Every structure is written in structure tokens, then in C-alpha cells.
Amino acid sequence: MPRMNRHNLYAKKCNDLWVSRSLAEHEDWGIRVDAVSSAKSYCKFEDKGCVYYHPPSEDTTSTPPRSTSPAVIAAATTSPISAHAVNAPVFVPKASPLSYGSSPPSAPVTHHLASSSPSSPAPPDYRQSTEHYGFPDGEQMTELDAQFYDDSQHFNGYSAEYTQNMEVPFYTDPSQVYMSEPLDYHLYTPTVPSAFVTSATANHFVPPSSALRQLLQDRSYTSRSVPFISSNLPEELQGYHTFAPIDNPSPPDRKKFFFNFSSVVYRATNSKDGLPYVLRRIENFRLMQQTAFNAIELWSQIRHPGIVPIHEAFTTRSFNDNSLVLVYSYFPNSQTLFDAHLKSRQLPGLPQHIQNGNRTLGHSHSLPQLPQYGQSPSSQLASSQSMHQLQLGGIPERVLWSYIVQLASAIKRVHESGLAVRTIDATKILLTGKNRVRIGSCAISDVLTYDQHLDIVALQHEDLQHFGRLIFALCCNNPQATTNGNFQKSLEIISKTYSHDVKTIALFLISKNHPHKNIGTVFEMISSRLVTELDDALEGMDRLENEMLSELENARLFRLLCKFGFINERPEFARDARWSETGDRYIIKLFRDYVFHQIDERGNPVTNMSHVLTCLNKLDAGTEEKIMLVARDEQSCLVVSYKEIKACVEAAFNDLSRTA
Numbered sequence: 001m002p003r004m005n006r007h008n009l010y011a012k013k014c015n016d017l018w019v020s021r022s023l024a025e026h027e028d029w030g031i032r033v034d035a036v037s038s039a040k041s042y043c044k045f046e047d048k049g050c051v052y053y054h055p056p057s058e059d060t061t062s063t064p065p066r067s068t069s070p071a072v073i074a075a076a077t078t079s080p081i082s083a084h085a086v087n088a089p090v091f092v093p094k095a096s097p098l099s100y101g102s103s104p105p106s107a108p109v110t111h112h113l114a115s116s117s118p119s120s121p122a123p124p125d126y127r128q129s130t131e132h133y134g135f136p137d138g139e140q141m142t143e144l145d146a147q148f149y150d151d152s153q154h155f156n157g158y159s160a161e162y163t164q165n166m167e168v169p170f171y172t173d174p175s176q177v178y179m180s181e182p183l184d185y186h187l188y189t190p191t192v193p194s195a196f197v198t199s200a201t202a203n204h205f206v207p208p209s210s211a212l213r214q215l216l217q218d219r220s221y222t223s224r225s226v227p228f229i230s231s232n233l234p235e236e237l238q239g240y241h242t243f244a245p246i247d248n249p250s251p252p253d254r255k256k257f258f259f260n261f262s263s264v265v266y267r268a269t270n271s272k273d274g275l276p277y278v279l280r281r282i283e284n285f286r287l288m289q290q291t292a293f294n295a296i297e298l299w300s301q302i303r304h305p306g307i308v309p310i311h312e313a314f315t316t317r318s319f320n321d322n323s324l325v326l327v328y329s330y331f332p333n334s335q336t337l338f339d340a341h342l343k344s345r346q347l348p349g350l351p352q353h354i355q356n357g358n359r360t361l362g363h364s365h366s367l368p369q370l371p372q373y374g375q376s377p378s379s380q381l382a383s384s385q386s387m388h389q390l391q392l393g394g395i396p397e398r399v400l401w402s403y404i405v406q407l408a409s410a411i412k413r414v415h416e417s418g419l420a421v422r423t424i425d426a427t428k429i430l431l432t433g434k435n436r437v438r439i440g441s442c443a444i445s446d447v448l449t450y451d452q453h454l455d456i457v458a459l460q461h462e463d464l465q466h467f468g469r470l471i472f473a474l475c476c477n478n479p480q481a482t483t484n485g486n487f488q489k490s491l492e493i494i495s496k497t498y499s500h501d502v503k504t505i506a507l508f509l510i511s512k513n514h515p516h517k518n519i520g521t522v523f524e525m526i527s528s529r530l531v532t533e534l535d536d537a538l539e540g541m542d543r544l545e546n547e548m549l550s551e552l553e554n555a556r557l558f559r560l561l562c563k564f565g566f567i568n569e570r571p572e573f574a575r576d577a578r579w580s581e582t583g584d585r586y587i588i589k590l591f592r593d594y595v596f597h598q599i600d601e602r603g604n605p606v607t608n609m610s611h612v613l614t615c616l617n618k619l620d621a622g623t624e625e626k627i628m629l630v631a632r633d634e635q636s637c638l639v640v641s642y643k644e645i646k647a648c649v650e651a652a653f654n655d656l657s658r659t660a
């Protein structure tokens with residue numbers, strides 16, 4: 001004997017518009033019904049032991065003559081349940097052991113739940129009094145009910161894109177009768193109309209919605225990935241544990257950026273806050289005086305969107321040498337500008353993952369890779385000028401100006417703090433998001449040269465020169481664009497492929513003895529570009545706000561699910577039927593079954609997220625819509641509104657909270 005359809009969404013009445021359903025049900029029971037020939041069908045086994053309810057025969061007087069027209073059959077078997085059809089009386093199980101409770105998703109009600117107010121002193125035991133909520137045979141839907149069910153025609157505030165994704169029917173066969181549950185706009189936080197903030201197109205700083213989610217997933221995956229634990233690394237060091245090297249080249253390729261000291265970068269987790277950090281270790285450096293760390297104090301006060309924040313520094317012998325370790329914020333999946341723009345072009349033909357060398361952490365290999373942050377998305381290829389710039393190996397001018405503005409702003413902050421950056425180099429500037437750059441490895445040079453008493457103005461001049469060299473390198477796709485006799489050729493490339501303003505600012509920055517050379521003058525020169533940058537940044541902010549708005553729903557539903565988790569099946573009340581099986585809690589239990597434990601006509605679990613989302617949102621909004629909840633023994637059912645269930649959930653939760 002097949003399993004009973006305990007929470008079937010359809011009324012199982014062997015008549016009328018339920019013909020396709022009843023046919024299936026009969027087949028379930030091994031009884032063939034071969035006489036379905038009209039919209040007003042009949043059951044051939046009505047008088048031969050059919051287990052289903054058959055309405056009284058007076059109905060048949062108004063039955064139109066049977067038609068054998070295929071069109072009529074199709075209409076009868078494929079049309080979704082209509083408002084009128086829902087009006088038909090719902091099967092109320094009598095004493096027969098073979099009768100099944102049935103619950104359409106929303107049932108017309110004329111009998112209301114007497115009282116489910118959380119404040120009622122003694123909630124009724126609904127299991128004992130459910131007859132009141134059944135439908136007497138032949139009861140008709142009121143005009144009000146009909147209007148109510150016509151609600152499905154109302155405006156659906158969700159975008160077509162969303163509903164397409166979410167409204168997956170419960171059953172695979174679309175011809176089956178299923179009352180769709182439109183997502184009602186007032187149950188949700190309305191999103192900003194796409195005419196104002198489009199989420200499908202890329203902003204200069206924010207990729208399209210789907211790519212943004214993927215990007216964040218990838219970052220989160222990288223942050224949480226369990227690193228390969230090397231036996232050479234300390235297990236614990238100054239409150240950091242789980243060390244993993246990030247993308248460090250093997251010794252022969254390793255450059256000595258910091259005054260002939262080589263450095264290694266690790267990711268490690270801080271025991272205090274549990275967050276991942278980047279630890280840059282300067283190998284074989286012996287710090288002689290504590291005063292060298294004064295620079296760290298100054299740098300740690302600088303908070304700027306264009307600078308990787310430094311947190312602390314310490315010396316250690318845990319790596320079997322004298323090492324200096326500086327701790328920075330971790331930006332998962334970031335790349336250096338060198339890796340993003342210069343390295344890949346230097347080795348044409350080699351796949352990126354090979355060019356990336358022995359990358360250990362930093363990019364999630366097992367997840368599909370997004371286009372690299374800095375590499376040109378199609379929107380950046382729009383102009384033929386950008387195309388030309390890319391063909392020649394440089395980066396699109398819009399991206400270049402974005403980098404110039406961000407880096408200039410970061411340099412300005414540092415110079416105004418009386419410091420010099422000293423790490424303006426493609427290998428030390430990180431691309432941490434779409435067209436977002438941050439200067440990394442700050443403060444190291446200051447610690448390493450703490451005893452040299454260098455002239456800060458000269459160092460700031462040097463910063464600007466390095467800035468100019470970086471622009472040349474990015475435009476010409478050549479890290480040595482200004483050295484080794486390449487300067488004239490590089491200048492020609494810039495003149496041909498970029499605007500006059502790029503050439504002017506690049507030349508100004510690398511010039512040696514310009515009388516007014518400082519970061520303030522740089523800003524005067526690039527002022528016209530700031531507006532575009534600001535506009536794009538603000539537009540990106542709107543986009544992100546909009547993305548966040550759609551996530552607000554998650555919090556609502558999560559809170560609801562938590563409450564269900566607290567209330568349902570509490571072990572300490574397992575034997576206390578008065579608590580868990582009566583009143584509010586009983587309704588909540590049945591509602592939980594209604595939401596999560598639906599089964600289809602074959603007895604298979606229905607795992608339709610759309611149904612769950614719709615129900616939970618209606619519950620959270622506390623709508624007046626009524627649903628029929630069927631007891632697990634299928635001997636009784638309740639008709640309650642979402643509003644009443646909401647009150648039950650609140651009451652039960654408050655009840656628990658009070659005793660907590």
C-alpha cells in the first residue's frame with residue numbers, strides 16, 4: 001500500500017476539476033480510472049469501493065453533457081485550480097481508516113479560529129476541537145473569499161528575474177493542478193527599481209550582482225580554506241597560529257625589495273579575534289633598538305582606503321633566524337599590480353596559473369576563477385581607444401586614472417602625516433577589488449632604516465618619482481619602462497595611446513628638479529578626473545546598498561527559523577503534552593509540517609524553497625491569509641491565518657524567553 005499523502009497541497013476529491021489529481025490518486029491505489037472523458041468527470045468505481053469521497057448526486061443535475069472533445073479534456077486536466085474550484089468543499093475525513101486529510105495551500109474559510117491570542121490564559125487544545133474548522137459538505141465560498149483568492153492576480157513586486165528563479169513548481173508536471181503562490185510585494189522590503197540602480201551591469205568598482213556574489217564567495221572560501229601546514233613554520237607565534245605562506249616565489253626568483261632583505265608573506269589567524277592577518281617576515285634582520293618601532297606607532301594611526309593597515313610588529317627567532325615580523329590586514333584573493341598587469345603580459349602564451357608560480361594561498365583554485373580584478377571587463381573595452389591601449393599591452397585609461405586618483409589620495413594622507421610611503425612599486429600595491437588599489441608593506445622601510453635619519457622631504461619626492469615610474473610601467477606594460485634606455489620609447493607609446501593629461505602627469509612625477517613638485521600640485525593637475533572617480537564611487541555605493549537591501553530578507557527569515565528551532569520539539573517538554581502538543585505550540589508544530597514536510601502525490605518529500613520562502617514571509621508579515629493545517633494522524637485539521645500563527649510563535653517564544 002503506498003504511503004498516504006498527508007500534507008498534500010491538493011484537495012483529493014473524486015470529482016470535477018480535481019479529475020487529474022483523482023486519476024493519479026486512483027492509480028496510486030492500483031485502481032484504473034478509464035472513464036475520464038469530460039470536465040465533469042465521474043468515478044467509475046464510485047459504487048465499487050472507491051476510497052474517495054464522492055459528492056452527492058444533486059450536483060449532477062447541473063452537470064453539462066459530457067463531451068469527448070480533446071480540448072475539453074485538456075482544459076479539465078491542465079488548468080490550474082481556479083478560485084471557484086477552491087471553493088468546493090474540502091474532504092473531511094470521517095471514521096474510515098482509509099480517509100486522508102487534505103490541505104490545499106490556502107483554503108476558503110468561514111469558520112475562524114476562535115482564539116489563538118498569545119494572551120489567552122488557557123489556550124484550547126486544538127486537537128480536541130478541530131471539527132469546528134472542517135468544512136461541511138457543500139459549503140460555498142463567500143464573495144469575500146473569492147476576492148481573496150483572486151489575489152493571485154495582483155501585482156507581483158518581484159522582478160521577473162527573481163520570480164523565474166524562485167517560483168519552481170512543486171511538481172515537475174506543469175499540467176498538474178497547483179495553486180501558485182505569488183510572492184507578494186508588501187511582504188518584502190521593496191528593492192530599488194532597476195531603472196535607478198541596475199544590478200546586472202558592472203559599475204566601475206562593483207561587478208554585476210552575480211559576479212559580486214561569486215567574488216565574495218571566493219574571498220570567503222580563501223579566508224576559510226585550511227592551509228597546507230608546513231612543518232617548518234611555528235605552530236604559534238605572538239598570538240598567531242595556523243601559518244600558511246601566501247604566494248611566495250621560491251628562493252632563486254625572490255627579489256630583495258627591502259634593502260637587500262628578503263621577505264616572506266604568511267597568512268595566520270589571531271587567537272584573540274579569530275581573524276586572519278598577513279604577516280610579512282623580514283628574514284635575517286636583527287633589530288638593535290626598540291625605538292625602531294616608533295614608526296609602527298605612527299603608521300598604525302593612518303587609516304585610509306588606499307593603504308593596507310598595519311597592526312603590529314615584533315621580532316622573533318621562531319623561524320630559526322632573527323626575523324622582523326609586521327602584521328597587516330588580510331585582503332583575500334588580492335593581487336599585486338605586478339601580477340595583475342605586468343607579469344602576465346611578460347610571459348605571453350603561458351596559462352595564468354603557471355605564471356602565478358607556486359601560489360599557496362591567495363587564490364582559490366578549486367572554485368571557478370573570476371576575471372582578474374584589474375583585467376579589462378567588457379565595459380572597459382567599450383571605446384576603441386581602450387582597445388588600442390590594451391592591444392599595446394597597457395591598461396585602459398579609465399582604469400589608469402582610477403589608480404592614479406586612489407594612489408595620489410593615499411600618498412597625500414601619508415605625506416600630510418609627516419611620513420613617506422617608500423613602497424610605491426607594482427609588487428607592493430595590492431589590487432583588492434574591482435579597480436580598487438591599496439598600498440601595502442608600509443612602515444617596513446622606516447623600521448629597517450630607523451638609524452639612518454633620512455630627510456623626509458627627499459623621501460616624499462622619491463615617492464612621487466616612483467609614482468611616475470609606476471604610471472610609465474602600467475602604460476607601457478614594462479616594469480623597466482623608464483630605465484635601461486627605454487624612456488624615449490615609452491614616452492612615444494604613452495603619447496600615441498593615452499591622452500595628453502596622462503603624459504603630462506607622468507612626466508611631472510618623474511621629473512627631478514621641478515620647483516613645485518609635491519602631492520598638492522599633483523591634485524591640482526588631476527582635479528578634472530576626480531569628478532568621474534567620485535561619480536563612479538557613489539554609483540558603486542548605491543549598488544552595494546541595493547545588494548544589501550536584498551539580503552535584509554535573510555535576517556528576517558533567519559530570526560523566524562531560530563524561533564522555530566527554539567520552540568519545536570524541546571526535549572525537556574517532550575513528556576509534557578500540555579506544553580508541546582497543545583495550544584500555540586501545537587499549531588506551530590503543524591505549521592512546521594506544512595512548511596517543511598510536504599510530500600508529493602507519490603509520497604516523496606517536496607523540497608521547494610519557494611514554498612518555504614513564501615510561507616515564512618507571510619508568517620513574518622502576519623497576513624490574514626488562511627491555511628489548513630493537517631494533524632499528523634490525518635484525523636483532524638485546523639484553519640488558521642498567518643496572523644494567528646505569528647501570534648502563536650511570538651507567544652511560545654516569549655514563554656520560553658521568560659523562563660530562560
Ligand SMILES: Nc1ncnc2c1ncn2[C@@H]1O[C@H](COP(=O)(O)OP(=O)(O)OP(=O)(O)O)[C@@H](O)[C@H]1O
Binds near residue numbers: 248254264329336338
Ligand atoms: N595584506 C595582504 N593581504 C592579502 N595578500 C597579500 C597582502 N600583502 C601581500 N599579499 C600577497 O602576498 C603575495 C606576496 O607578496 P609580495 O609583496 O612578497 O609580492 P612579490 O610579488 O612576491 O614581491 P617580492 O618579490 O618583493 O617578494 C602577493 O601575492 C600578494 O598579493
